[in-house]
Structures are given as structure tokens and as C-alpha cells.
Amino acid sequence: MKSGAAVTLVGIGDDGCASLSARAFNAITRAQVLAGGERHLGFFKQFSGERILLKNGISEAIERIVRLADEHNVCVLASGDPLFFGVGAMIIKRLGAEHVEVLPQPTAMQWAFARAGLKWEDASFVSVHGRSREGFLTRLRQARKLGIFTDEENSPPRLASLMLEHNQVQWRAWLCENLAGPDERVRHFSIPDLAKCDDVRPLNVLILERTEPAWRPPPVIPFIDEEQFAKRIPKKGLITKREVRLLSLAAMQIRPDSVVWDIGAGSGSVSIEAAMMAQEGRVYAIEVDPEGVDICIENLRHHAIDNVRVIAGRAPDALKDIETPDAVFIGGSKGSMEEILDVVIDKLCEGGRLVANAITLENASEIYSVLRRREIVPEVTLFQVSRAEPLARYMRYEALNPIQIFAATKAAVRSE
Ligand SMILES: C[S@@+](CC[C@H](N)C(=O)[O-])C[C@H]1O[C@@H](n2cnc3c(N)ncnc32)[C@H](O)[C@@H]1O
Structure with missing residues (x-):
């Protein structure tokens, strides 16, 4: 046994004792306390010491293990x-690696x-066992090969049905x-066959591998064309242009595990690109217009993104119960910019990023004055893009609306 170790954690296979090394077997023989799941404890029916069942409420069982480990040989x-x-x-985490x-x-x-x-050094791994499958599709779009721990709720046929609904069929599966x-x-x-399969055993691992040999991972920076999003007609101009999205998302400093709010999500273009960057995090898309909400949902489906939660409601009221964000984008405010900013600045985590875009002078001055009132000096970028467009045999520039991007970091709250 490792010196100073209070607990031995023994990995065990589905063939029970036959899988154990002599070292593991000896540790179990010496044990006065044996902890594990029902199936695992069932392999040691003759064990006469104390048994601890690891089931629901696992932290209580771990506390008992910690207490007993002081004076007993404990095997988990x-x-x-x-x-x-x-x-x-x-x-x-509870005992320290040295114990x-x-x-x-x-x-x-x-x-x-x-x-x-199959070789597995190039695979990604996901577990939807005992946890939500939110983000499964978003992670799928980046993977060539995926190993998945499933459970009854997120069973292989359910995952396959979800993939089918989102047109993710260029895969082969091993159950x-x-x-x-x-x-x-x-x-x-x-x-399609896996979605129909009705005799899946609970103990399983699902492997997915892409069938297209030429498949390559999507670009790291999304920069998705406006044409790739459904938009409100006739208000086609409502979508955030991709150059503006690029700068705004960069200013938000999105990380793989960020929680992001997109206030005034509209078509969801910012939410979707943010969700692609924060594939282990999630995005809340807040939109008041019912037609906008529908379009946002349609775009999420089209892009097979499932780590965006759409909130149909008006900010700031709709922001009350959402988890603390690491980054917030304000693309629309319906006249409530001041109230929205106050809530956002209060709720944002320390070190979190706020990015607010303004096209009108009124919005810009409102943003600027709220930030100054809150003693925040923003980074401001005035940004105007012209795109070359064909005109008969020529190309000439067409100007897009100028836009001001206000960005700021929430400072740490000083304790007196
Ligand atoms: C919480 S994870 C634990 C994984 C474990 N630490 C390991 O390394 O195998 C549990 C998942 O492993 C799967 N699993 C465990 N033993 C298995 C087996 N013998 N065959 C197939 N799947 C198994 C279960 O179905 C479940 O989805």
C-alpha cells in the first residue's frame, strides 16, 4: 500500500474478482470496510466487514468513508x-491524493x-450518464470520433434520435x-437503425465515428455568413453582421466553459457562435419578440447547437433567475438599456466581460453614462465596415451601418 494511504480505490471489471490484480485482491482481503455500488459489492458476498453502498446521496457515503478511514482499512x-x-x-478531493x-x-x-x-488516441469523450445531455450536439460537431457513457434517460437510441432530428447521420455507431x-x-x-433499437442493456458504451473520410473539424473562429441564418422578414437588417459578431465575441473573451448571456438575441447568431466557442459552457438567449424566439430556435436546430437556452421574455425582468454570467452581450434593449445595464453589472461575475453594441447616438450615450455612473471606464470602438459587392462588371464598396462597441471588465469588489 502507498505510505500514508487511508483508502484504496479499486477499479473492477464486469467479470468481478477475475479482473483483479494480486495487488487489488490483497487490498480487498485486508479491508475492514468495503464501499461500492450494488453490483460491485455483489461480487463480494462473503465479505464480513462493514459495507457502504454508494448510490444516491454519495457525499454522505463519502463522509462516512472519510470518518472510518482514520482507523480502518477502507477499500472503495x-x-x-x-x-x-x-x-x-x-x-x-476530500482526502488528498497522498491518502x-x-x-x-x-x-x-x-x-x-x-x-x-479502433484506435482511441484521436477520440473525444463525453458522459451523459446521470447528467444532462445539453451540449451533446455542440460537441458532436467538433468531433471525428466520440466515446460516450450513456444511461437509461440518455440512452443510445435517444441520442441517435436526437442526431437524426438534427440531420447528423454521417456516422457509424458501435454499441x-x-x-x-x-x-x-x-x-x-x-x-437511423440505432434510433430504432429496442434491446439496449443498461451497461454500455457508445462509440460514434464519422463516415466521411474528408471530414475536417469546423473553423476555430466561426465567422458565419448572414445567409446561414433564418432572419425576420422584412427586417433582414436585424441580424448582427458577422464582422461585428467577430469583434464583439472577441471582446467578450469567451472561454470553453463560459456562461454567456445574449440579451436581444434576435436570430440567435451571436448566441450560436458564442455556444460554439463555449462548448463546455452554455448560452442564455434572451428575446422578447415571439417571432424572434421561433427564428432563434429554428437557427439552433439548423446549426445543431444544443447548449443555448432560449428565454422568451423582456430584459431586465427575464434576467432575474438566470445563472451568473462570465460574459454578457447586449445587442437589443427595447428602450430599457439603463435598467438592463444595472442588472447586468450587478449579476456579472468578478472579472466578467460586458459588451454592449449601439447603433443610435441615444443608445451610445445611455451606455456611456451608465458605465461612468458605475465608475467603469469602457473600451469603445467605433466600427464601420464596407463590403465589396458586384455592380455590373465591377466591384464597389457597400457600407454597413457604423456601430459602437462598448466593452468592460467587472472589477473585483473590494472588501473594506
Ligand atoms: C460513471 S461511468 C464510470 C466509468 C468507469 N470509471 C470506467 O472507467 O469504466 C459509468 C458508465 O460506464 C459504463 N460501464 C461500466 N462498466 C461497463 C461495462 N462493463 N460495459 C459497458 N459499459 C460499462 C456504464 O454503463 C456507465 O455509462
């Missing part, structure tokens, strides 16, 4: 590699790739069940 059983989407991280010895097995993910005969156990089964599906 977990499937596969306890540090790969497992309980390992929680236990180490935990980890004896891993190959993860079910590794078995799945081995059984499918790998009861891996490394006596009932192991590995099947190969198209997405």
Missing part, C-alpha cells in the same frame, strides 16, 4: 478506472475501443454492452 470499489468519470476525483491509493482497471471506454478495433463480462455484446449500427 468502482468500475474500470475510478479516475475516469468515476468517484475517484471526489474521494481524492488515496488508486488501482485502476482498463476503463469500459478502453474495452469498447478494443472490441470495436458495446457488458464489456469484459460473460454477456459481452458489441453491435454495429447506422444512426
Whole structure:
């Protein structure tokens, strides 16, 4: 045993004791306390010490493990590699790595790739096991090969149906069940066939691989053409132009896990590009116009983006119960700019970024005066783009509306 270790975390396969190394087996033999899921504890029916069931309310069980670890040999059983989407991280966070010895097995993910005969160093991994599948489609668009832990709620056929609805059919799927156990089964599906499959076992790993050999990941900076978005007709001009989106999103300093608010989302173009950049985070698209809300939803579907939550309502009232943002974009205010800014500045996290765009002088002066009243000195960019457009046999410039971009960082609140 590692010196100073109070708990041994033992990875175990679907074949139970047969999967254990001598080192893991010895640790279990020495154990006075054995913790694990029902299935894992079931492999050790003859164990006579204290058993701790890890089920719902796992933090209580971990507290008990911590208390007992002071004076007892404690073994925690977990499937596969306890540090790969497992309980390992929680236990180490609570006890410190110096007090935990980890004896891993190959993860079910590794078995799945081995059984499918696919290399896995180029794969991405997602777990929708016991958690929301929000963002699954957004992550899918960046992946060539994906290994997925599923559960009953987010089952492989449900994920395949979601993919079908969003026209994500250029994939082959491997459904790998009861891996490394006596009932192991590995099947190969198209997405439509997987959506129809009605005999999936609960213990499974799903692998998705793209079928188009020429597929390449999408550009890191989206810069999506206005033509790629449905817009309100006849108000075609309502969409934020892509050059303006580019500067605004850059000013928002979006990170992969950012929580973003897009106030006055309109067609959702800013939300969609923000969501592509914050694929592990999420975007709240706030829009008051019912037609705008519908168009925003249509665009999300068209771009297969599912980490945007559309909020049909008027800011600032609609902002009350949304989680703290890391970045906020204000593209529309319907005459309530001052009230919106006050709420946004209060709610934004420390170090968070605020970006407000103004086309009218009135909006610009309102933004500027609220920021000054709140003792914020903004970065301001006056920005006017001209695009070359064909005119008969020639190209000539066509000017887009000038726009002012106000950007600011929320300072840390000083404690007196
Ligand atoms: C919370 S994750 C834990 C993963 C584990 N740490 C590992 O490395 O394999 C649980 C997921 O693993 C899957 N899983 C665990 N054992 C499996 C097996 N033998 N065959 C297929 N899937 C398995 C479950 O279906 C579930 O989606």
C-alpha cells in the first residue's frame, strides 16, 4: 500500500474478482470496510466487514468513508478506472491524493475501443450518464470520433434520435454492452437503425465515428455568413453582421466553459457562435419578440447547437433567475438599456466581460453614462465596415451601418 494511504480505490471489471490484480485482491482481503455500488459489492458476498453502498446521496457515503478511514482499512470499489468519470476525483478531493491509493482497471471506454478495433488516441469523450445531455450536439460537431457513457434517460437510441432530428447521420455507431463480462455484446449500427433499437442493456458504451473520410473539424473562429441564418422578414437588417459578431465575441473573451448571456438575441447568431466557442459552457438567449424566439430556435436546430437556452421574455425582468454570467452581450434593449445595464453589472461575475453594441447616438450615450455612473471606464470602438459587392462588371464598396462597441471588465469588489 502507498505510505500514508487511508483508502484504496479499486477499479473492477464486469467479470468481478477475475479482473483483479494480486495487488487489488490483497487490498480487498485486508479491508475492514468495503464501499461500492450494488453490483460491485455483489461480487463480494462473503465479505464480513462493514459495507457502504454508494448510490444516491454519495457525499454522505463519502463522509462516512472519510470518518472510518482514520482507523480502518477502507477499500472503495468502482468500475474500470475510478479516475475516469468515476468517484475517484471526489474521494481524492476530500482526502488528498497522498491518502488515496488508486488501482485502476482498463476503463469500459478502453474495452469498447478494443472490441470495436479502433484506435482511441484521436477520440473525444463525453458522459451523459446521470447528467444532462445539453451540449451533446455542440460537441458532436467538433468531433471525428466520440466515446460516450450513456444511461437509461440518455440512452443510445435517444441520442441517435436526437442526431437524426438534427440531420447528423454521417456516422457509424458501435454499441458495446457488458464489456469484459460473460454477456459481452458489441453491435454495429447506422444512426437511423440505432434510433430504432429496442434491446439496449443498461451497461454500455457508445462509440460514434464519422463516415466521411474528408471530414475536417469546423473553423476555430466561426465567422458565419448572414445567409446561414433564418432572419425576420422584412427586417433582414436585424441580424448582427458577422464582422461585428467577430469583434464583439472577441471582446467578450469567451472561454470553453463560459456562461454567456445574449440579451436581444434576435436570430440567435451571436448566441450560436458564442455556444460554439463555449462548448463546455452554455448560452442564455434572451428575446422578447415571439417571432424572434421561433427564428432563434429554428437557427439552433439548423446549426445543431444544443447548449443555448432560449428565454422568451423582456430584459431586465427575464434576467432575474438566470445563472451568473462570465460574459454578457447586449445587442437589443427595447428602450430599457439603463435598467438592463444595472442588472447586468450587478449579476456579472468578478472579472466578467460586458459588451454592449449601439447603433443610435441615444443608445451610445445611455451606455456611456451608465458605465461612468458605475465608475467603469469602457473600451469603445467605433466600427464601420464596407463590403465589396458586384455592380455590373465591377466591384464597389457597400457600407454597413457604423456601430459602437462598448466593452468592460467587472472589477473585483473590494472588501473594506
Ligand atoms: C460513471 S461511468 C464510470 C466509468 C468507469 N470509471 C470506467 O472507467 O469504466 C459509468 C458508465 O460506464 C459504463 N460501464 C461500466 N462498466 C461497463 C461495462 N462493463 N460495459 C459497458 N459499459 C460499462 C456504464 O454503463 C456507465 O455509462
